[in-house]
Amino acid sequence: MGGFGVINYALLDEKRAVFGAISAVLSYPEKSFINDRFLLLETFENPKTLALITAFWEEISALTFGEITETYVDTFDFNKKTTLYMTFYKFEDARERGQMLAKLKVLYEMFGLLPDDAELTDYLPLMLEFIDAGDWYLDERSGDSIELLIGVIEDGSYHLLQALEEAGNPYRFVIEAMRNELRVCVKQGEEKQHVE
Incomplete structure (x- = not known):
């Protein structure tokens, strides 16, 4: 994302x-x-994001359903370089990572999303689901919490995107689209005010 600004x-x-x-x-x-793609495509109004998601669907639609699931598993479950667990890239120390996972769990619960214990709290689809479904908007507690969440997504997805691009994996388009949408929501060039 090239530096962190102020979240809109x-x-x-x-x-x-x-x-x-x-x-x-x-x-x-x-x-x-595959059939859901038409409904999902209607969601994207940003031309760059729509083009990226369309490119993903064009590549993935050439595969059978079995090949799609195999690609997904090979990409996200069996490859450490392309994991969907966003803190994996930053925290090698299990204790530090555990602390971040606990912070994310508290954040989700504070804003009404009760994550399934089967997934770790840094799982990217869960983090994006929180942005979609959490009761964070206009809550005075959301400032630092949403900054933390977006910071974790930005850090982890940067490394994920690099690995997906290097592999020529179709999911690179989805991660780039997500990063594009986050970038649109962050006012660049403004210094963040930290109050201690």
């Missing part, structure tokens, strides 16, 4: 459905995956 919460709120749709695309593919 109103715009992030307007784009909830966009992040929900990206979460759905990044989740394990169900049988309706």
